Amino acid sequence: MVFAFTGFGAAVAEAGLDGAMPGLSQQASLLTGVAYLGLLAYPLFTGGRTHEPRSPWLRGALAVLLLLVGVTFLTLMEGDLDETWSLFEHLLTPLAVLADWLFAGRNQAAVRWWHPLTWVAFPLAYLLYFLAADVGLYGGFLDPHDSDFPLTVLGFLGAVVAAGYLLYGAAKLKAAVTTTPQGPPPYPQPPGYPPR
Template sequence: MTQLNEGAAAEAVEAGDRADVPVGVGGGTGAAGPPPGGVATRTLATVTAWRLVVAACGFVGYTDVAVRMGDPVRALEDLSHLASFVAGLLFLGLAAYPFVTGRRRHEPPSPWARGAMAAALLLVGVVWHTLMDGLETGYLTTSALFTHLVTPLAVLADWLFVGRNQRRARWWFPLTWTLPLLAYLAFMVGAGIESYSDFLDPDDDGFLLTVGAFTAAVVVTGYALLGAARLTRRPRPPQSAPASASASAETDQAPTAA
């Protein structure tokens, strides 16, 4: 078991995650029951279909710009298109995950990847609509629509309403969600990419201050995602005492015969 799954309490939560319907998805179990400790057929079909849709959104945004540029590799240079492509791969993997685990889980135990993806795409969407004048320009291409609006909202909805493992997010996750973005920043500077030079210019005196502000914004966004996951989480029903324990308690409380 991983560090996210330690102790008897964690094992109980893990069992609940396998058996329960995800928040906001499905309405019960299907006619065909799941394997012992597995997920219900109807729930599995719903979650799988949803995550295939999210994956398609990511690939549509990336493919549109790749076709127009005529260079699939060069299309990955911009963070917007790279994030959409990675989102497509991630959600394609999440859709396949229940099947490669024998329908024992809807998703991996850790929500780190989903949270990092949500934080990155929210950054992409907010920056494009504000600092890059996306609201004034409008969605002139399919890529602009999907990479900056549709895919970020779909990934956010998955985090809030579809997945269940976000309850396991650790307090330090938002700090580490900055690492992929900082890695991209290092690549951007090293490769001389100028797509974001209007506000991220390495030659500008305020470059490090701007990078610090973006990093802090991602951390704040990450903690907002953690807080929102707590608010939207479905309360678990109270566990009833085992029948044997109840009978034992009644026996202990019953008066003895004279």
């Protein structure tokens, strides 16, 4: 949450709100910061009975979104991390969200096989915004007027689904490794019998 808000705040400080908001990196950072703020406050809304929502859908969707942001920026866009906003938005926040999924969260075992197919929701929402607002970012590799644009979009969506299934597999593996088999319950002992 802190990394996400730091990256977003630094981007807004540099480019202004109007200049920063069209970018997927900034929108993803803002969404992640708000979502993790909500997850932090979640126990308050449940009276402390539960610490996380039952479903890991939101955390998984944010993880694949941030992986898309970071990997695309560092590979296809050949971006650098010299600026504070870039370091936080393209490296530190994606790594923090990935670490949360792999190590910190407790509800990943509840991930369903179909969740990775729906984790494309945030990238698709951004794509619709990108097309409607005629954002004009990302150079030549994401140009709606290019004949390869549909293939590029399908490639990105396929990569998001593949990343989602890697996260799904990691969650199921973690659940299998951390679940210890329970033996049968102990036989009841007669009163006065020494405890085992």
